[in-house]
Amino acid sequence: MAEYRKVATVSDIPDGGMKTYRLDHDQIVICHSGGRFYAIVDECSHDAAPISTGHLRDHEIVCPRHGARFDITSGTVTAPPAVAPIDTFEVKVEGEDIFVRLD
């Protein structure tokens, strides 16, 4: 059964921003874009750069090392040199609290 864990509050992350959190063995990034929250693993699939040090542009995150881009809603690659998607996590918001699903 899936477990949701509270990782942040809405006021922690302004729209257009992102913040990293430790979730068991994963370092994740919570992104706030267009009034919604998304969670992705903080590791580029190209060469393992911490993607949280890149830039968030709408629903796209840009890796700072070689410029690969990923759709934060699905983890899919939107620009090379990465070819593999990054992991995403389901997010739910209840009141002020942001939860991430663990499988």
Ligand code: FES
């Ligand atoms: S490590 Fe991210 S594009 Fe190379």
